[in-house]
Amino acid sequence: xxxxxxxxxxxxxxxxxxxxxxxxxxxxxxxxxxxxxxxxxxxxxxxxxxxxxxxxxxxxxxxxxxxxxxxxxxxxxxxxxxxxxxxxxxxxxxxxxxxxxxxxxxxxxxxxxxxxxxxxxxxxxxxxxxxxxxxxxxxxxxxxxxxxxxxxxxxxxxxxxxxxxxxxxxxxxxxxxxxxxxxxxxxxxxxxxxxxxxxxxxxxxxxxxxxxxxxxxxxxxxxxxxxxxxxxxxxxxxxxxxxxxxxxxxxxxxxxxxxxxxxxxxxxxxxxxxxxxxxxxxxxxxxxxxxxxxxxxxxxxxxxxxxxxxxxxxxxxxxxxxxxxxxxxxxxxxxxxxxxxxxxxxxxxxxxxxxxxxxxxxxxxxxxxxxxxxxxxxxxxxxxxxxxxxxxxxxxxxxxxxxxxxxxxxxxxxx
Ligand SMILES: Nc1ncnc2c1ncn2[C@@H]1O[C@H](COP(=O)(O)OP(=O)(O)OP(=O)(O)O)[C@@H](O)[C@H]1O
Ligand SMILES: O=C(O)[C@@H](O)C(=O)CO
Numbered sequence: 217x218x219x220x221x222x223x224x225x226x227x228x229x230x231x232x233x234x235x236x237x238x239x240x241x242x243x244x245x246x247x248x249x250x251x252x253x254x255x256x257x258x259x260x261x262x263x264x265x266x267x268x269x270x271x272x273x274x275x276x277x278x279x280x281x282x283x284x285x286x287x288x289x290x291x292x293x294x295x296x297x298x299x300x301x302x303x304x305x306x307x308x309x310x311x312x313x314x315x316x317x318x319x320x321x322x323x324x325x326x327x328x329x330x331x332x333x334x335x336x337x338x339x340x341x342x343x344x345x346x347x348x349x350x351x352x353x354x355x356x357x358x359x360x361x362x363x364x365x366x367x368x369x370x371x372x373x374x375x376x377x378x379x380x381x382x383x384x385x386x387x388x389x390x391x392x393x394x395x396x397x398x399x400x401x402x403x404x405x406x407x408x409x410x411x412x413x414x415x416x417x418x419x420x421x422x423x424x425x426x427x428x429x430x431x432x433x434x435x436x437x438x439x440x441x442x443x444x445x446x447x448x449x450x451x452x453x454x455x456x457x458x459x460x461x462x463x464x465x466x467x468x469x470x471x472x473x474x475x476x477x478x479x480x481x482x483x484x485x486x487x488x489x490x491x492x493x494x495x496x497x498x499x500x501x502x503x504x505x506x507x508x509x510x511x512x513x514x515x516x517x518x519x520x521x522x523x524x525x526x527x528x529x530x531x532x533x534x535x536x537x538x539x540x541x542x543x544x545x546x547x548x549x550x551x552x553x554x555x556x557x558x559x560x561x562x563x564x565x566x567x568x569x570x571x572x573x574x575x576x577x578x579x580x581x582x583x584x585x586x587x588x589x590x591x592x593x594x595x596x597x598x599x600x601x602x603x604x605x606x607x608x609x610x611x612x613x614x615x616x617x618x619x620x621x622x623x624x625x626x627x628x629x630x631x
Contacts (some may be wrong), residue, residue: 220440221297223266224265225578227297231297232600244264245263247263247264248263251289254285263286264578266578266579269575275313280320283321293433295432295439295440296434297440299330300335300436303364306375311375314432325407326408327400328411328439329423329435333420338414342369352367378408381409389412389419393422428443467522468627472527472554477620479528484623488521490624495553506549506550558580568609573615588605
């Protein structure tokens with residue numbers, strides 16, 4: 217069994233989908249459950265944390281807790297899922313968590329790559345590209361919590377981890393798994409982290425074959441799917457119980473992501489004349505007050521299409537809020553407000569939640585007390601519906617994922 221520790225909930229569902237597509241039986245848990253709460257017979261157990269931007273020490277403690285539980289239920293390999301755009305601060309948390317996992321597993325070389333070609337993430341000479349731009353020149357340079365201003369994976373990693381890192385060039389990767397394994401063995405005692413270049417699914421498959429017996433690997437959905445394929449798991453039956461059609465309950469969309477793609481998707485909602493309410497921290501910085509305003513607005517809506525409640529702003533307006541209120545404080549205000557709103561909407565009969573943004577989704581999942589779920593139909597690449605253990609359907613969308621009409625389409629048909 218492969219045990220996945222994901223540093224946010226949208227990343228967890230992205231990775232779970234990548235494994236499930238290859239036919240692996242995959243369960244998703246939000247927060248670390250007791251070992252007895254994990255279904256037996258799964259090929260992959262994904263534990264979703266919300267540890268990407270919390271203090272490094274807490275991220276390490278939570279990740280070690282998840283790792284111990286996964287090992288207790290039989291994980292032979294741990295996969296640390298971080299963002300395909302390496303979202304992290306200068307202090308972590310990718311490096312500190314991996315350092316701690318290396319020590320826990322007493323391993324000495326970790327092969328890792330964020331490359332996920334289906335999401336437009338590729339690496340060359342150790343530099344990370346988002347579509348045709350370097351990471352540091354992409355919209356990720358303006359991320360509200362983890363602005364990415366460098367594209368060199370080894371520089372990013374060295375700044376937040378111990379043990380050093382090296383790049384395994386594309387010339388080696390394209391020679392296949394044996395060559396990659398040779399590079400891993402040659403570096404085992406000199407550098408802890410290896411970033412093999414990957415521009416295609418074929419590159420990822422070679423990397424996956426090279427690491428099948430390693431106790432610890434790390435990366436994004438690209439490597440997860442490749443490992444699934446390398447296990448030849450397409451031959452096993454998909455897990456029963458995943459819903460095969462999109463859910464249809466009463467819907468609401470909550471967007472706290474300020475990513476470029478989410479802003480486009482919100483624009484589509486507005487142009488489709490969906491009822492929309494923006495949370496404004498300048499009007500009130502009290503999350504409960506903001507939430508009550510949104511719920512009063514919701515209560516006054518005539519029945520009709522699913523509404524959108526959002527805090528998302530484009531970069532310049534976002535900076536104004538952050539300069540006035542503080543980066544962490546403003547994030548806390550909105551995440552707390554979305555938590556109250558999610559609970560309020562649930563109480564009013566909403567059963568289908570579409571959430572945009574990893575932190576925002578994490579807040580919603582915690583507020584609704586969702587502990588786990590089954591991966592259902594794929595609404596967009598990397599974005600599956602999750603049928604939760606509490607009879608809700610949630611679509612947890614990474615900020616930059618999905619076609620521009622995703623929010624409209626996923627919340628269609630509500631009354
Ligand atoms: N108007 C705003 N002003 C300041 N901060 C905001 C505002 N709106 C949202 N935020 C904060 O910005 C952060 C957005 O992060 P989130 O993870 O939800 O989206 P994302 O980074 O686009 O998604 P992902 O991590 O999946 O790529 C949240 O902490 C949110 O509370
Ligand atoms: O890897 C990605 O880009 C996503 O799964 C994610 O982690 C965004 O939060």
